[in-house]
Amino acid sequence: MTGRGSAGGLATVTVVGASLAGLHAARELRAQGYDGRLVVVGAEPHAPYDRPPLSKGFLTGASPEASLALTDGEEMAALDAEWRLGVAASALDPRDRAVLLSDGRRVPTDGVVIATGATARPLPGPRYAGVHTLRTLDDARALRGELTNGTRRVVIIGGGFIGAETASSCVALGHHVTVVEAAPLPLVPQLGPDMAAFCADLHRRGGARLLTGTSVARLRSTTGGTSPHPGADAGRTPLGPLGADAVRTPLGSLGADTTLPYSGAGPAPLLPDADPAPLRISADPAPLLPGTGSTPPRTGAGPALLPANSGAPDRPEAPGRVTAVELADGRLLPADVVVVGIGALPNTAWLANSGLPLRDGVLCDEGCVTPLPQVVAVGDVARVNGARAEHWTSATEQPRVAVRNLLAGHTVESVTALPYFWSDQYGSRIQFAGHRHPDATVRVVEGDPGEGAFLAVYEHEGRPTAALAVDLPRPFLRVWRELRARHAAVAGGGDRSPGGRAEPYEVRGALGSRTAQARAGPGGLVSRGREPRAGGRTQEGGGLDPRRGRRSGGGRGARAAGRGTRQEWDS
Incomplete structure (x- = not known):
């Protein structure tokens, strides 16, 4: 196998997650000298793309889909990785050192970077037509399709950053927009009451109607059915106020602190090369981001998001289309389209039996290292040193530190990025x-x-x-x-x-x-991107290539500093 004697004894490293954090992790592995086998697994069929424009320029039509691409065929080939897109990870098996995929395949691996991100928190109950969340490219495509069919009455549940940006885009498209926020003011946890009041006034000045201090009771549909939500009826178990995308209470179903069951006296035996016919970039990939000048590779044929990789429970499809949003105070808001922006859940369900501690994310130390030294976590899914923050610095700065610690076999550097x-x-x-x-x-x-x-x-x-x-x-x-x-x-x-x-x-x-950006999340600030500055992406020195955001310097043969004695998965 290529790279059998590569950095830190890691013959194969698997990056699970092919969005911003996963792409940065793959770049960092090569930039820091890792020349072994690199596998990147992505639940969505799309090549890595930029999510934050989905609620802004892409939704209004100002930004074409091609502009979302975070990489291109040239860089993907240069990374020399096996891209397994359109297939989710279904489990992590530390004992046998393998990542299990939803299509039944296994990827034997020596190191894992968990970068599975988060899933938009849905409303409980059945899913009616016309009700949307906005997290993925497919979400944005579906919502944009509805917003191009004449003037619509749009109700947005949640006054956080995603809700506010979506409301702004809908107003720009000429729709009648109402934003429902459970808290007295939107964005108080992030900005404080004084600055939150300013943001609330932006809605009013921009042409949207803002309703605060009330939650959603239920949705009504064309079939006459209703979809009850927190605060609807006495006796129902409330899930917390809806409409505040900063309300993120850890859910017990996502796991709790656990004790690792693997405590063998020595290293677990390496698996033989049992993964036949490694799947690399397809010779005839489907063009998923038209106009980029390249066709992003696709492998596998799985759905864009599988339950095994999701932090949100499946909800049954319901007949009928949404017609109104009923509030807890009895008001009824007619609605042709409803957008739910009430936070996100980390994608950790696939790790339920891995032995890793899970509590509103994957618990890591200050260097993104989990209790299994060959496993690190970055981005929206990682709870680093007690905090999980879905902002740009998590997705772009954590991978550098996490990869260095992965190659070293223990924590040699901590994350210090400023949100x-x-x-x-x-x-x-x-x-x-x-x-x-x-x-x-x-x-x-x-x-x-x-x-x-x-x-x-x-x-x-x-x-x-x-x-x-x-x-x-x-x-x-x-x-x-x-x-x-x-x-x-x-x-x-x-x-x-x-x-x-x-x-x-x-x-x-x-x-x-x-612009490369990140997204809102519980336990921290909500990152919306990077800001103009003169020159390229970094100052002098080894940094990001201003043309495509890839690393410059430190070629494939370079040695990563700080590599120490490796600990094994079972030690």
Whole structure:
């Protein structure tokens, strides 16, 4: 097998998840010198694509599907990976060192990067036509199709970032939009009450109707049936208020802390090369992202998302189409289209019998390492050092640290990235960086919220900890750099050397304009992307190629620093 003597004794590494975090993990493996067999498993049939534009430019039609591509055929070939797309991972077998796939195949492996992301939290009950979530490309295709058939009455359940961006896009398309938020104000957990009030006013100024302090009781349909939801009837078990995409209570069904059952005295024997006919890029892949100049590879024929890889329970299809949303206070909102934006669930169901500790994500140490040293987790699915945060820094910064620790066989570096996100709503750009302490005070240091453009700094115990800007990108970038330097000093790490960590950016060049972004999630900030800056994606040194976001320098034969004695799966 190729690379039998490769980095850290890992003949095969399997990346489970082919979205932003999974792609970055594959890039990092090659950039850090891993030259063994690399397998990338993706539940969706699509090549890696950018999710955040789905609620903005893609939904309105301003951004073509081709612009969503995060990679191309050239880079995918250069990574020399086996791309198994359209098939989900169904289980992880640590004893036999294998990832089991939903089509029955097994992938023997020596190391695993878990990057399965999260699934949009659905409303409980049957699924009526016209009710949508917005997480995947297929979700966005379906919703966009409904929004192009004349003026519609759109009800959006959830006033978080996904709900707000979707509402903004629907208003831009000429639809009648109502946003339902269970909390008194949207986005209070992320921004605090003062700045949340500003965001609430964006809905009103932008042309959407915002209803706060009320939850959804049920949906009504053309068949006369109803789909009950929390707060509908006495005696029903409430699942928590709907409409707050920041409400993310860990669900017991996702697992709890467990004790690893494998405690053998020595390393488990390596499996022989029992995976016949490794499946590589198809010779005639179906064009899934037209117009990219390449046809993303597809292997397998599984559905875009299988229950084995999902954090959300299956719901039965229901006859009829949604006609109205009934609120807990008795009001009835006529609806042709309903969009549910009430948070996300980490995709951990496939790990239920793996022995890994699961609690609102995969529990990891500060270096993304799980109790099994050959298994690391990154991105939306990873609960790193007690926190799970679905923002850009999770998906793009964690893989570098996780891969280094995977190749070393133990934790040699910790994640120290400063959370960052941005969001476009009703023509305004909102940017946030840092950690907002619940007791923080907020001070406007530039501009005026009443005029729509301002910069605010959050302070706790006399120190700045976070910043929020609306339509002031340059002042924000200055404060962001100061926060990053302070955060790095407190974390005892500092920026990546050489060249520093990637700054917020937008690339404009031969490939057009592309922003790489991440998505909202429980336990942390909601990342919406990167911000304009002069030049390429990083400062000087080994960083990201500004043309395609791939790593420059550190070729396939390079050695990764910090490789130590490996621990085995069963040790």
